[in-house]
Amino acid sequence: MTGEDVVEFMMAGATCVSVGSANLVDPTASTRIISEVEDFMKKHKIDDVNSIINSVQMN
Numbered sequence: 001m002t003g004e005d006v007v008e009f010m011m012a013g014a015t016c017v018s019v020g021s022a023n024l025v026d027p028t029a030s031t032r033i034i035s036e037v038e039d040f041m042k043k044h045k046i047d048d049v050n051s052i053i054n055s056v057q058m059n
Contacts, residue, residue: 003036
């Protein structure tokens with residue numbers, strides 16, 4: 001539903017995140033989520049979205 005959700009899934013290893021259901025609730029969800037992910041990347045000085053994938057290591 002949010003860019004934060006997408007980032008969390010990616011940190012856990014996802015390379016693709018579906019947002020189709022979010023569009024049923026909010027028709028602008030896809031563009032909003034992209035913007036939120038971009039904002040997260042700017043805030044944390046991340047240049048490559050691929051560096052988010054698998055960035056959390058579980059022990």
